[in-house]
Amino acid sequence: MYIERTIEPTIKKISETFPVLIVTGPRQVGKTTLLTRLADPNRKIVSLDNPTIRAFARSDPEMFLQRYAPPVLIDEVQYAPELLDYIKGYVDRKKTCGDFWLTGSQTFHMMKKVTESLAGRAGIVKMQGLSNSEIRGKHFAPFQVDIPELMNRMSDTEPMNIIQIFSRIYKGAMPRLYENENVDKEQYYESYLETYISRDIKDLTQVADELSFLNFMTVVAARTATNVNYEALAGEVGVSAPTVKQWMSILVSSGLVALIPAFSNNALKRVIKAPRMYFLDTGLCSHLTRWSSAEVMERGAMDGQFFETWVVSEIYKSYINAGKNPPLYFYRDSNKKEIDLIIYQDGIVSPVEIKKGSAPKDAVKNFSVLNPIEEEAASEDVFSGTAHLKTKVGTGAVVCMPPDLIPVDRKNWYVPAWII
Numbered sequence: 001m002y003i004e005r006t007i008e009p010t011i012k013k014i015s016e017t018f019p020v021l022i023v024t025g026p027r028q029v030g031k032t033t034l035l036t037r038l039a040d041p042n043r044k045i046v047s048l049d050n051p052t053i054r055a056f057a058r059s060d061p062e063m064f065l066q067r068y069a070p071p072v073l074i075d076e077v078q079y080a081p082e083l084l085d086y087i088k089g090y091v092d093r094k095k096t097c098g099d100f101w102l103t104g105s106q107t108f109h110m111m112k113k114v115t116e117s118l119a120g121r122a123g124i125v126k127m128q129g130l131s132n133s134e135i136r137g138k139h140f141a142p143f144q145v146d147i148p149e150l151m152n153r154m155s156d157t158e159p160m161n162i163i164q165i166f167s168r169i170y171k172g173a174m175p176r177l178y179e180n181e182n183v184d185k186e187q188y189y190e191s192y193l194e195t196y197i198s199r200d201i202k203d204l205t206q207v208a209d210e211l212s213f214l215n216f217m218t219v220v221a222a223r224t225a226t227n228v229n230y231e232a233l234a235g236e237v238g239v240s241a242p243t244v245k246q247w248m249s250i251l252v253s254s255g256l257v258a259l260i261p262a263f264s265n266n267a268l269k270r271v272i273k274a275p276r277m278y279f280l281d282t283g284l285c286s287h288l289t290r291w292s293s294a295e296v297m298e299r300g301a302m303d304g305q306f307f308e309t310w311v312v313s314e315i316y317k318s319y320i321n322a323g324k325n326p327p328l329y330f331y332r333d334s335n336k337k338e339i340d341l342i343i344y345q346d347g348i349v350s351p352v353e354i355k356k357g358s359a360p361k362d363a364v365k366n367f368s369v370l371n372p373i374e375e376e377a378a379s380e381d382v383f384s385g386t387a388h389l390k391t392k393v394g395t396g397a398v399v400c401m402p403p404d405l406i407p408v409d410r411k412n413w414y415v416p417a418w419i420i
Contacts, residue, residue, distance in 0.1 A: 001178075023104075047076060057083055073102075105200060138156065147405070193284075201213060227272070258326075260312065262331065262332065311417055339352070347390065356400065356401065357400055397415045
């Protein structure tokens with residue numbers, strides 16, 4: 001069973017405007033399946049996962065491109081980086097959009113070579129696992145606190161209760177688990193980790209000890225939805241802080257973890273700058289932290305962390321699927337006042353709090369820390385010519401489990417988690 005992906009129009013647009021389309025992302029998120037489905041009958045499809053074909057590509061890349069002449073889809077291109085210089089030469093001669101479709105999982109290996117060889121010639125699309133809306137057959141625009149748009153979603157979306165939400169969180173976002181309901185989740189993720197570490201991580205000079213790296217992943221999973229503290233992580237894993245920083249960059253480059261930067265503005269004081277980390281696949285995160293079921297997780301000590309992680313990952317994916325860099329930040333200051341998420345675009349700051357309850361009280365109390373932004377803008381001379389550059393605080397949201405889209409006050413709304 002194929003689940004239609006929201007990112008499809010983005011991929012088609014990139015292919016129509018660049019000679020090379022590169023789709024990157026974690027293993028098994030559906031890159032090859034999607035491109036194979038979108039490919040015309042005349043497009044050749046070849047995978048470098050096959051050791052014989054991989055050896056051919058590496059030993060004689062010029063002949064390889066004659067044998068698999070464009071239009072062509074080359075899967076797992078990172079296994080033969082020798083091809084990239086020849087692809088560059090080909091597209092410089094032909095200049096035909098959409099000639100090469102390339103996929104790759106090991107972005108930390110591949111992207112350096114791509115930027116050197118195919119700069120200006122390749123459109124790069126980052127892909128993640130399934131979004132909740134895709135699983136439910138919906139295709140929404142990137143999430144914004146746009147109340148009329150969210151009302152339209154409410155009328156087009158079946159409600160989900162907290163057990164259904166946590167079942168989705170526990171299962172995760174990998175297409176394979178939804179294409180075949182008989183696949184055992186625990187066995188799947190155990191195999192996933194084995195493949196990731198043995199094939200993607202093993203050859204990295206930054207990772208000398210694979211067991212320590214797996215332990216590091218487990219520690220990060222247990223700390224999902226918290227601020228990054230490299231010293232604390234290093235102490236827990238038993239390696240140095242610089243090593244932890246390198247390993248975190250590998251998880252981010254692999255598309256397994258997102259680091260959400262702190263929001264800063266000249267009008268805001270005492271802001272803590274450390275980023276916040278989130279596992280982007282809650283199924284992998286739940287596997288690493290050894291929860292036995294969705295019901296146990298929902299009643300467990302990490303329930304709030306998992307709910308927040310899931311909401312942030314869904315909002316993050318909504319921008320990735322539109323081919324956009326997620327404009328996401330968070331806020332924490334030295335007084336320990338926090339705002340879980342800030343969406344900042346077009347000069348508007350939209351604060352978002354994430355709570356598991358149905359109508360959490362005082363959920364918007366920390367939104368007031370953003371008031372100095374508007375106070376500074378109001379104090380500026382409107383005749384100075386810079387008023388159009390000022391940041392404004394827009395509508396806020398509390399993403400939680402209310403029965404409907406309900407106003408908290410004149411400027412903030414309770415937003416059901418299942419419509420994000």
